[in-house]
Amino acid sequence: MRLATIVGSTGHVAAVVRGDRCLPLHAGLTSVRTIAHAGAEGLEQVTAYADAASPDAWVPRAGLTLGPVVPDPGAIYTIGLNYDGPGAAPRPDRPLVFGKAASSVAAHGATLAWDRAVSDNVDAEVELGVVVGSGGRVFGYTIIDDVSSRDAWLDGDQWLLGKSMPGFCPAGPSLVPVGDLDPADLRLACTINDDPIQDGRTADMRFSIAEIVSFLSRHLELRPGDLIATGTPVRLATPPGPDRHLEPGDVVVCRIEGIGELTTRIV
Numbered sequence: 001m002r003l004a005t006i007v008g009s010t011g012h013v014a015a016v017v018r019g020d021r022c023l024p025l026h027a028g029l030t031s032v033r034t035i036a037h038a039g040a041e042g043l044e045q046v047t048a049y050a051d052a053a054s055p056d057a058w059v060p061r062a063g064l065t066l067g068p069v070v071p072d073p074g075a076i077y078t079i080g081l082n083y084d085g086p087g088a089a090p091r092p093d094r095p096l097v098f099g100k101a102a103s104s105v106a107a108h109g110a111t112l113a114w115d116r117a118v119s120d121n122v123d124a125e126v127e128l129g130v131v132v133g134s135g136g137r138v139f140g141y142t143i144i145d146d147v148s149s150r151d152a153w154l155d156g157d158q159w160l161l162g163k164s165m166p167g168f169c170p171a172g173p174s175l176v177p178v179g180d181l182d183p184a185d186l187r188l189a190c191t192i193n194d195d196p197i198q199d200g201r202t203a204d205m206r207f208s209i210a211e212i213v214s215f216l217s218r219h220l221e222l223r224p225g226d227l228i229a230t231g232t233p234v235r236l237a238t239p240p241g242p243d244r245h246l247e248p249g250d251v252v253v254c255r256i257e258g259i260g261e262l263t264t265r266i267v
Contacts, residue, residue: 001047002174003032003140005067007107012071016050017174021058023050032070032175033225036131036139043177068105069142069172070131075226076100076169078127078146079212082231084204095207095215100146100229101164106264108173112147112246113267114165119149121245124264125232126190126198126254128183130209131175136222138213140177143262144229145170145190145254150245170254170264171227183209187257188233192250195240200233207231 002017006024014032015022026049029035035042080096081089106112114122125146133139147168149155154162163169185203189196207215212230216222235242246252250266 001043001050001180002176003035003046003069004172004174005032005069005071005107007065007067012067015064016046017061018050018058020061022061022064023053023058025049031072032131033072036070036133037224039134039137039139065107066109066173067107068170069175070225070227071105073102073105073225073227074223076102076104076229077216077226078163078229079207079231082206082212083200083233084206085200085234087237088234091206095212097216098159098163100169101160104164104166104169105227106167106170108170108262109265110167110170111265111267112167112170114167118165119151119154119162121150123148123150123245124190124192124197124252124254126188126256127229127232128186128188128202128209128256129171130213130228130230132222132226132228133178133224136213136217138178138209139224140175141181141183141259142171142175142227143173143254143256143259144227145252145262145264146229146232147246147264167264169227169229170262172262173260176259181258186259187255189255191253191255192240192244192246194253196238197236197240197242197244198233199236202230204233205231
């Protein structure tokens with residue numbers, strides 16, 4: 001089973017995804033954040049509702065507009081320098097934690113524009129996303145594109161601002177519950193206009209998901225619906241190379257094995 005957020009006439013509504021069809025959920029379980037708060041019990045209720053629903057209640061996925069998988073995260077945490085690989089920076093002694101404003105979330109298929117007078121050097125980064133559940137536990141996994149400015153005045157000392165412009169956190173297209181996916185060795189990759197810029201495996205993480213969650217929990221309160229972007233593989237040296245920043249007309253696709261594809265169009 002997968003969960004997604006769809007955009008309807010009344011706003012964002014959580015839905016179950018099975019194959020190429022979606023089932024909008026009923027009152028009480030209409031947001032992924034609410035389901036994450038309910039944890040295993042919430043998933044059981046969702047599963048029971050889906051199993052009992054009539055075929056007519058399911059709608060084609062192709063005709064729907066997706067929202068961010070969690071459209072209202074309380075907080076977004078990002079982990080830096082968390083992958084080994086050729087050319088990787090030295091391993092930090094502990095997880096390196098940055099942040100993104102909750103207002104930066106965007107949906108699969110969204111278009112991304114920003115003020116290029118503020119930053120003209122912006123990169124895409126594929127990351128395995130963790131959706132937090134009750135008690136600070138992992139509720140599920142998604143794809144996050146940790147869009148980030150590389151301009152020195154932002155990337156050098158204003159990381160929050162350089163990661164938080166509107167649309168700088170595409171998240172989706174869906175959530176896979178924690179019990180349905182082993183995150184230990186998944187392939188994750190990113191392309192710009194079908195040209196590969198990243199290709200790695202979660203087995204190369206320096207700090208595991210459990211270590212990241214434990215470290216964060218020692219310093220702050222993780223709440224249901226919070227997002228954690230667990231780090232990104234090193235950029236490939238092959239063309240277009242690490243100096244290729246996002247440009248109008250680009251199509252960015254982030255892929256993670258077992259989850260799917262997250263697409264963003266740059267304008």
